[in-house]
Amino acid sequence: MGNILDGKALSAVVKDEVRSEVAELEKKYGRKPCLCVIIVGENPASQVYVRNKVKAAAYTGMESLLIELPASVSEEELLRKISELNSDDSVDGILVQLPLPKHIDEEKVIDAIAPEKDVDGFHPSNVAGLWLGKDCIVPCTPAGVMRLLDSAGIDLCGKTAVVVGRSNIVGKPVAKLLLDRNATVVIAHSRTADLGAVTRQADVLVVAVGRAGLITGDMVKPGAVIIDVGMNRDAEGKLCGDVDFASCSEKASWITPVPGGVGPMTIAMLMKNTIRCFRARV
Ligand code: BQF
Numbered sequence: 268m269g270n271i272l273d274g275k276a277l278s279a280v281v282k283d284e285v286r287s288e289v290a291e292l293e294k295k296y297g298r299k300p301c302l303c304v305i306i307v308g309e310n311p312a313s314q315v316y317v318r319n320k321v322k323a324a325a326y327t328g329m330e331s332l333l334i335e336l337p338a339s340v341s342e343e344e345l346l347r348k349i350s351e352l353n354s355d356d357s358v359d360g361i362l363v364q365l366p367l368p369k370h371i372d373e374e375k376v377i378d379a380i381a382p383e384k385d386v387d388g389f390h391p392s393n394v395a396g397l398w399l400g401k402d403c404i405v406p407c408t409p410a411g412v413m414r415l416l417d418s419a420g421i422d423l424c425g426k427t428a429v430v431v432g433r434s435n436i437v438g439k440p441v442a443k444l445l446l447d448r449n450a451t452v453v454i455a456h457s458r459t460a461d462l463g464a465v466t467r468q469a470d471v472l473v474v475a476v477g478r479a480g481l482i483t484g485d486m487v488k489p490g491a492v493i494i495d496v497g498m499n500r501d502a503e504g505k506l507c508g509d510v511d512f513a514s515c516s517e518k519a520s521w522i523t524p525v526p527g528g529v530g531p532m533t534i535a536m537l538m539k540n541t542i543r544c545f546r547a548r549v
Contacts, residue, residue, distance in 0.1 A: 268489075268490070268517060268518065268520055269515075269516035269517060269518075269519050269520070269521075269522055270419070270509070270520065270521050271522065271523075271524060272418070272419055272487070272492075272494070272520070272521050272522065272523045272528060273524075273527065273528075274411070274415060274516070274523055274524075274528040274529055274530065274531045274532045275525055275526075275527040275528075275531045276322050277414065277415060277418050277531075277532060277535075278411075278531035278532050278534065278535035280291060280538065281414065281532070281535035281536070282326055282327055282535050282538060284539075285327040285535070285536070285538040285542055286326065286327045286328055287331075288542050289327050289328040289329050289542070290328060292542070292545060292546075292549075295327075295387055296549050297436045298357070299329050300326065300329045300330065300359045300360070300541050300542055300545035301328050301329065301330035301331065301332060301357055301358050301359050301360070301545075302324050302329060302330070302331045302332070302355060302359065302362070302386065302537075302538075302541045303331070303333075303334065303352055303353040303360065304317050304320050304331065304332070304333050304362050304364065304450060305334045305336065305345075305348065305349075305361070305362065305363045305364065306333070306334070306335050306336070306364045307336045307337075307338060307340055307345065307363070307364070307367055307371065308336075308338030308368050309338065310336070310366070310379065312393060312522050313364045313365075313366075314389060315363060317333065317364050317388050318493075319534050320362070320534060320537060321333050321349050323534045323535070323537070323538055324538065324541070327373075327538050329538070329541060329542075330357075332358065334348065336348070338368050340371075341370075342370065342372060342375065342376075343378060345363075345371060346375065346376065346379050348349070349361065349363070349376065349379045350379065352384070353379075353380070353381040353384065358384065358543060359384060359544045359545040359548055360384055360386035360540065360541040360544045360545075361380050361381070361384045361385070361386065362386050362387050362537070363376050363377070363380070365436075367424050369509070377389045377390055377391075378390065378391065378443050381533075382404075383544060383547055383548060384544055384548075385404060385544075386404065386406075386407075386537060386540040386541050386544055387406060387407065387537075387540075388403070388404040388405050388406040388407070388440075388518075388540065389406065389436070391437070394435070394440075397440060397443055398443060399488045400447070404540055404543060404544070405440065405444070405536075405540075406436060406437070406440045406535075407509075407533045407536040407537045407540060408436065408437050408441070408496060408529060408532075408533045408536075409437060410438040410444075410532075410536040410539070410540075411529055411533050411535065411536045412441050412444075412473060412494050412496070412532070412534025413441075413444050413448075413531060414532060414535075414536065415457045415494065415523065415528075415529065415532055416471070416492070416494070419492070419521050419529055421471070421492055421521065423445060423448035423449060423450040424448065424449040424450070424470065425449060425450075425451070426450050426451070426468065426470040426471055427450070427451050427453065427469055427470050427471070428442075428445040428450035428451065428452050428453070428469065428471040428472075428473065429452075429453045429455055429466055429468060429469035429471070429472050430442045430445070430452065430453070430454050430455070430473045430475070431455045431456070431459075431462070431466065431472070431473070431475065431476055431481070431482070431509075432455075432456065432473075432474065432475035432476045432496070433454055433456045434475065437475040437496050438454060438456075438475050439454075441473055441475070442487040445471070445473075448462075450471065451522040453465060453469075455466070456476075457476070459504070462486065463486040465483065466486040466488075467486060467487065467488050468488065469487075469491055470488065470490075470491060471486055471490065471491065471492045471494070472487065472491050472492070472493045472494065473494045473496065474493070474494070474495055474496060474497060474508070474509040474510055475496035475497065475509070476497060477497055477498070477499060477509065478497070478499070478509055479497065479499040479500075479501055479507050479508070479509065480507075480511050481497070481509045481510070482495075482509060482510045482511060482515060483511045483514050483515065484497075484511065484513075484514030484515050484517055484518050485514070487515050487518040487519060488518070489518050490517065490518075490519070490520045491518065491519050491520065492520055492521040492522075493510055493515055493519045493521070493522040493523065494523050494528075494529060495508035495509055495510040495512075495522070495523050495524075495528055495529065496508070496509070496512065496523050496529050497509030497525060498525065498544075499532065506526045507525055507527060508523075508524075508525030508528070510522070510525075512524065512525075515522060
């Protein structure tokens with residue numbers, strides 16, 4: 268058992284789709300989509316993520332604008348920068364890399380981004396749109412998870428999907444997207460009693476907690492599809508997910524690796540969202 272759901276390969280397909288769309292859009296509208304990425308401070312993980320985003324934008328042929336602000340920047344200054352970018356017609360997508368330094372209120376910052384330029388899909392009007400079933404910008408990681416499931420032809424109708432984790436960025440939106448496909452969705456979390464008893468019900472198991480080794484083979488139903496959204500460093504400093512790959516891949520029908528699973532899909536879907544924002548503005 269245990270076919271690999273290869274996010275790296277699929278992300279290349281998605282980025283190539285975006286690349287041809289960018290070329291078409293430029294021909295049609297005389298300009299390329301432009302993604303603006305703002306990073307505050309020097310968190311090394313954030314720097315890697317931002318580099319991945321700028322590199323992907325370059326690959327697809329779109330424009331990007333990287334704004335690097337010192338950790339000492341005031342909330343007011345950051346909000347002023349966002350407001351400036353909101354009214355800049357050459358900018359289609361705006362993303363502020365999270366987490367932010369403690370003196371800055373993330374909620375205020377997200378609320379300040381124009382919803383039509385909110386490529387992360389974190390703005391309350393996009394969140395509302397998702398939960399009301401409107402056609403709106405979907406957060407990148409959940410969108411990437413769905414694209415991975417679709418690529419393997421996994422039919423979700425009537426299946427039990429268990430999402431472990433309840434963040435606004437992954438757990439909650441991915442649960443809604445699974446529900447939209449007629450899965451029976453259970454959301455488990457750090458206070459769930461007997462997590463294994465719950466995860467063993469899962470035909471599709473999505474894990475987004477941030478704890479290495481949280482899910483072991485004994486917690487998996489034979490034949491389950493496992494999507495590992497975790498992004499941790501093990502004792503040797505190597506990237507690993509929340510799922511113990513060795514024991515879980517023996518039980519699973521499909522499983523995403525870390526690295527090379529959901530991570531690259533997050534970046535690819537960000538490119539898709541930028542195209543979407545461009546189209547909504549031209
Ligand atoms: C890979 C992220 C936690 C908190 C904030 C490719 C990425 C990661 C892994 C990446 C992530 C995780 C991003 C791989 C962006 C995904 O090869 O496996 C790409 O760049 N990600 C982020 O922007 O913020 C995060 C995880």
